[in-house]
Amino acid sequence: MQANNRFRLFSISSVWLWLGLFALLPNLALFLVSFLDRGETDFFIPVFTLDNYSRLLDPAFIRIFWDSMYLASISTLVCLLLGYPFAYLLARSSKRMRPWLMLLVVVPFWTNSLIRTYALIIILKTQGLINKLFIWLGLADGPFSLMYSDFAVFMGLTYTLLPFMILPLYASIEKLDVRLLDAAKDLGAGTLRSFWHVTLPLTLPGIVAGSILVFLPALGTFYVPEILGGATNMLLGTFIKNQFLVARDWPLGAAASTILTLLLVLLALIYRMSSRKAAETPLTEKGKKKGAADA
Amino acid sequence: MRKKLPYAYMWLVYAFLYIPILVVIIFSFNNARFSTDWNGFTLKWYDLLLKNQPLMDAAVNSLLVAVCAASLATFMGGLAALCIHRYKFTGKKILQGSIYMLTISPDIVMGIALLIFFISIKVELGFITLLIAHVTLAMPFVTLTVLARLSEFNENLIEAARDLGASEVKSFVHVLLPLTAPAVAAGWLLSFTLSLDDVLISFFVTGPSFEVLPLKIYSMVRHGVKPDINALSAIMFGLTLFLVLLAQFLARPKKKFLKED
Amino acid sequence: MKKLALLLSLAFLFAACPDAALAAADKGEVVVYNWSEYIPQDVLDEFTDETGIKVVYSTYETNDAMYSKIKLLRGQSYDLVCPSTYYLHLMIEEGLVTTFDHAKLTNLGNLDPKLMAPPYDPENKFSIPYMWGSFGMIINTKYVDREKAKTWRDLLRPEYKGKVILSDDMRDTFGIAMHAAGKSANSTNPDDIKAGYEFLKELHPSVRVFDLTAVKQAFISEEVIIGTSFNGDALVAKQEHPDLEYIYPEDGALVWIDSFAIPVGAKNVDNAHEFVNFLLRPEIAKRCQEEFMYSTPNLGTIELMSPEERNNPALQPTDKDLQKAEYLLNVGSKTLMLYKDYWEKLKSGF
Numbered sequence: 001m002q003a004n005n006r007f008r009l010f011s012i013s014s015v016w017l018w019l020g021l022f023a024l025l026p027n028l029a030l031f032l033v034s035f036l037d038r039g040e041t042d043f044f045i046p047v048f049t050l051d052n053y054s055r056l057l058d059p060a061f062i063r064i065f066w067d068s069m070y071l072a073s074i075s076t077l078v079c080l081l082l083g084y085p086f087a088y089l090l091a092r093s094s095k096r097m098r099p100w101l102m103l104l105v106v107v108p109f110w111t112n113s114l115i116r117t118y119a120l121i122i123i124l125k126t127q128g129l130i131n132k133l134f135i136w137l138g139l140a141d142g143p144f145s146l147m148y149s150d151f152a153v154f155m156g157l158t159y160t161l162l163p164f165m166i167l168p169l170y171a172s173i174e175k176l177d178v179r180l181l182d183a184a185k186d187l188g189a190g191t192l193r194s195f196w197h198v199t200l201p202l203t204l205p206g207i208v209a210g211s212i213l214v215f216l217p218a219l220g221t222f223y224v225p226e227i228l229g230g231a232t233n234m235l236l237g238t239f240i241k242n243q244f245l246v247a248r249d250w251p252l253g254a255a256a257s258t259i260l261t262l263l264l265v266l267l268a269l270i271y272r273m274s275s276r277k278a279a280e281t282p283l284t285e286k287g288k289k290k291g292a293a294d295a
Numbered sequence: 296m297r298k299k300l301p302y303a304y305m306w307l308v309y310a311f312l313y314i315p316i317l318v319v320i321i322f323s324f325n326n327a328r329f330s331t332d333w334n335g336f337t338l339k340w341y342d343l344l345l346k347n348q349p350l351m352d353a354a355v356n357s358l359l360v361a362v363c364a365a366s367l368a369t370f371m372g373g374l375a376a377l378c379i380h381r382y383k384f385t386g387k388k389i390l391q392g393s394i395y396m397l398t399i400s401p402d403i404v405m406g407i408a409l410l411i412f413f414i415s416i417k418v419e420l421g422f423i424t425l426l427i428a429h430v431t432l433a434m435p436f437v438t439l440t441v442l443a444r445l446s447e448f449n450e451n452l453i454e455a456a457r458d459l460g461a462s463e464v465k466s467f468v469h470v471l472l473p474l475t476a477p478a479v480a481a482g483w484l485l486s487f488t489l490s491l492d493d494v495l496i497s498f499f500v501t502g503p504s505f506e507v508l509p510l511k512i513y514s515m516v517r518h519g520v521k522p523d524i525n526a527l528s529a530i531m532f533g534l535t536l537f538l539v540l541l542a543q544f545l546a547r548p549k550k551k552f553l554k555e556d
Numbered sequence: 557m558k559k560l561a562l563l564l565s566l567a568f569l570f571a572a573c574p575d576a577a578l579a580a581a582d583k584g585e586v587v588v589y590n591w592s593e594y595i596p597q598d599v600l601d602e603f604t605d606e607t608g609i610k611v612v613y614s615t616y617e618t619n620d621a622m623y624s625k626i627k628l629l630r631g632q633s634y635d636l637v638c639p640s641t642y643y644l645h646l647m648i649e650e651g652l653v654t655t656f657d658h659a660k661l662t663n664l665g666n667l668d669p670k671l672m673a674p675p676y677d678p679e680n681k682f683s684i685p686y687m688w689g690s691f692g693m694i695i696n697t698k699y700v701d702r703e704k705a706k707t708w709r710d711l712l713r714p715e716y717k718g719k720v721i722l723s724d725d726m727r728d729t730f731g732i733a734m735h736a737a738g739k740s741a742n743s744t745n746p747d748d749i750k751a752g753y754e755f756l757k758e759l760h761p762s763v764r765v766f767d768l769t770a771v772k773q774a775f776i777s778e779e780v781i782i783g784t785s786f787n788g789d790a791l792v793a794k795q796e797h798p799d800l801e802y803i804y805p806e807d808g809a810l811v812w813i814d815s816f817a818i819p820v821g822a823k824n825v826d827n828a829h830e831f832v833n834f835l836l837r838p839e840i841a842k843r844c845q846e847e848f849m850y851s852t853p854n855l856g857t858i859e860l861m862s863p864e865e866r867n868n869p870a871l872q873p874t875d876k877d878l879q880k881a882e883y884l885l886n887v888g889s890k891t892l893m894l895y896k897d898y899w900e901k902l903k904s905g906f
Contacts, residue, residue, distance in 0.1 A: 022427065027400065102480070108313055114520065119318040122318050171478035208443070257400070
């Protein structure tokens, strides 16, 4: 029994130590800086102010925030719609092949993102591969360009973030008990019905994890969307980076970053409430148990 | 037909993932420095690459730190997931929150904050600081993936193992770990990918003695990326694919990769 | 899967081993902080062969990032940095860089007096120019009439709508906007900056791209036909697309110098001097210059050039070309904030 306690103590304390030092401490410092003033030559000076937050009420910032949210949401949705069926098929392929197929999903991402983005330019530009393909198929009669368009931005983001959707989904779908689906079928449920009432609720944790791992990074990216989209609009990631580097206005950058974190807390609360509601529906018996344990 | 259609979809997604890499490989033989048009075949970028020792060193450094960071992040992230899933302890909610906080912290914030931290405790910037930063960056990706797998997981199995007298460590190694293997593997791969591609955090936390590839590549943005990087990418991709196929070949006779149910 | 991971990591470790044990040369090292590949690798190798001093070459993406890191490190860890004009100005003002001993730089006389004694460092105590160039206009002569691209204001012509490229660098783009509005690029007068913003706001609907990479690709594939560019980028792009031409607008280009400077905490100051002195040799400077086709401040190098290169105005501008040109200087944090606010406004469509 003592060994058990020691293991428990070891796990909790090492996780606590790591996250405390490298996650909580920096974010706490950031939170404090967001209430300080900027100096003429220093990155920040110890003078309390709420100015940074009131400066964020500027319509320009709200617009930047909104654009980034929109971009991140749509990319997450596209990744989910593309990734779910793929992860499902991956999880249903032969057991021997599964790890290899999963590995093949990430291998392309070991090539540097900037290099991959340049490759996308070759595909999307005027006289690029897509253009040539369309002319060859007779779908277009002249040169056209997909560069510097919303399409290019979404394609770039989807391409960059897809594995962060597929892998968590795969890990969660893979454990799905096929017998449950069979049971649903035996009870006369159609494919769609059994998907909606059995598969989807059971893989919901995977969907949530994948969406978080796509949405949050998408909210902060700048290189890929800006190179492909032409950077005529500013994104949140650039905004925050610029405060720290270009404008040397750390407190404002810290405030923007804090707002982002608060938004996340809000989203988490909403999710918690909705999942608690979901847990009360009768089909997910286990979910109910877990919900009760959580409460 | 009903059986083939899903596979066609899988192939389509793989094509989407691999066509840009194919383009990179083809253009590593392109006889032009900046053009994105085909200007004839050449091997000169490979020749240039072989003469550029620092670039190759940076690539090796990147791989080294990615392997170590991914492994450590998988360990720490997995442990965090286990703690959150199995134990009740003070500050659990804060711990959980800080994991989410990590995913949303902009890279620049994490980079600068960690640099200030490292300066204040007087650690020399280099491999170790880079490793710590990358583990911190990648950890939540592991934790969230593993937690998603653990949720609604059959608690009875652990209970059964314990009833049979297995210690916490034993039930962890023999029951929980095999059950979460796909998530652990997925987490490792995501961490490896993140570490290999990180620029902004690496910029701040590494020192002059430990240069990594993404820094070198992104630093070329101002003057234009030279095609010897394409050559390097092509070689790295070829090598990875070779290793993957080799590993699959070697592992074949055992027939069992995932000890499941 | 675990075995696979193990196998992969073993393979990588094996690949990593041989380099790890390389010992530093006797004469120590010099730690250079610069853009990636800004000094050709064979030049670095030659320096090491000749002097026995190992060059540790570390890279940054932008002046902004380099400045932040040097400032946080209080000038330690690096022996040489290579900031551009206004960042050098800022670093001198904040005491982040220290002085050169000119007696140790025997090749200093090779440098063009025209580029010495810039306003931010009148005696070149802190900075030795490495490379310089201009930020002017680039056009595709297939689509753009030279007569209709003489000043920055010509960018506003309706026929270029949707075909304009601007730099994503805030100071560079504001610099040319201020020139278009007839103001100094270093003005700290809020009204002048507003005038620059008004110009950019009028131009914004015409802009296809704010480019954060080198502009070359967009011009070569004809996505854009007119815009801003560094002279070197334009020259390199011209090699692959002969219709491109680099122009010095009549209302004034910008001039930049990337100079070497020694951070205050540098450990190998003597080696840093030796390295800079080596790069000041005409034939070495020539090899550096050819890499990116910027202009060299080295008069000896200009003598080594072919007459064709020497008379290429994009490479060696005449005094007339640079008549109204300006260096970008540090404008102080208040003015910078103003720029930044306008920049965000511009990008978010207000």
